[in-house]
Amino acid sequence: MSDFHPNARGGFLENTLEGLHSAMERALYAESAAQRDGVLQRLDARVKVAGALSMLVAVALSMKLWVIGAIFALAIALAVTSLITIGALAGRAWLGALIFSGVIAIPAVFLTPGAPVFGSPMTVQGLRTGSFLIMRAVTASTLIFLLAYSTPWSHILKALRIFRVPVVFVVILGMTTRYILLLLETAHDMFLSRKSRRVNRLTPAETRRLAISSSGVLLHKTLHLSGEVYQAMQSRGFRGEVYLLDDFRMRSRDWFATGAFATLAAAFIFLGR
């Protein structure tokens, strides 16, 4: 029989609930940040999408580390003036980018042939390659997070349509976001109800059974839900093509920002050759 731990922390249920809760918190943060009165929030979504894309191109093409650093500094300045905290960027954009690019970059530091750094196994060329990889990943993820945190999701989707991204892709993106959130809530409620009926700490075997059965139930709910959603869409006239209301309006500040983004992107591409 398993030990009785009424206030046990760190168990499977608690960790899962915490994970689900923080995922919902992140979604809420993005939603509230997009409503703030910052520099980026005041711009037309199309300008921000085009600006982010042009900066991403500049980051990808740059052969000089200081140019990527300058774009990163610009992104930080935009984050601060858009009332997006550095903490939020660090936790949500940088950490993931550092981990994923670090996994590739760290071996490259040692394995890339070249001159050793002060007699260590690291090489100058390896350090340079690793720094490029990490800086590019961190700067690109900062730019994307700035766009996502300063623009309502619906506006990003509409802007994508204006840039001729296929309707099916945009609709799938929109619905996926919507139903990821709904499933997070469903999963959260499901695990909470399990927790309310549990008095003992779960054994590893029980944890595995719970994880498997919960996945099965969630999959079943997802299938059922997606079928019902499709019927609800059909009922209101959906026949495979989606039409959107695009009520964007360019103001003088949007034209100014467009010019600024275009000039900066061109300058960064030129300087980074």
Added chain:
Amino acid sequence: MLFELAGLTYRYEGVTAIDGLSLAIPEGSRIALLGANGSGKSTLLRLLDGLIFGQSGTITFCGDEISEEHLLDDAFALAFRRSVGMVFQNPDVQLFNPTVFDEVAFGPLQLRWRKTDIRDRVDDILDRLRIGHLRNRVPQRLSGGEKKRVALASVLVLDPAVLLLDEPTAALDPLSQSEMIDLMVEWGGGSKSVITATHELGDLESIADQCFVLDGGKLVAEGRPEAILADTELLRRTNLIHKHRHGHRGSLHSHSHFHGISAR
């Protein structure tokens, strides 16, 4: 006739949800589909809305057969979707757009209305349902009652001639239930057809002038609400009422009981 069903049968996963059903619904009528959970009410609404199709039998709308093949025809499909609107029991399945405004505008956009008309019409329906302040909110962040109103607005904006409602007052607080009933009674000034699937009998006489009672996918009774409500044996047999026991002046008292918001 608005809808005519002849020997309609629908099965899924080995279960017969609708079993050889034949009935006729005239235009402008207010119909209640009564039955306990699993009696086939929701399935029948989906069949009437052309979302699922029976394995045998026929179903027609104003004389035109509702079939998968017929709904592939653009002209028929657009006219049918323009005429028939359905509000689902679970509002979450109906709310898949990023904002309330987009949600309500979804139907008119699919039916290719002019964009200026859509904006005016959406604003109008949001104001009429007193949810104008929610227009820029994300649907999944709303309360249950607000979600239900948005789901209703997303259908009413199309001004359909036929409104199909699946348990419209389920999981609503008493005030929201009462407002929903008022809306159903007043909607269209009585000229529209409203078909409501419900097992709540409290306001039956307000929302319907004809009832169909379903049990196990079969039609077991039809008639005016007062006649159906008076048939206690039928209601008990179809699990629409149950014996309720409670203390009464020192002794245990029991009587038939049903759920609804009107005090009786």
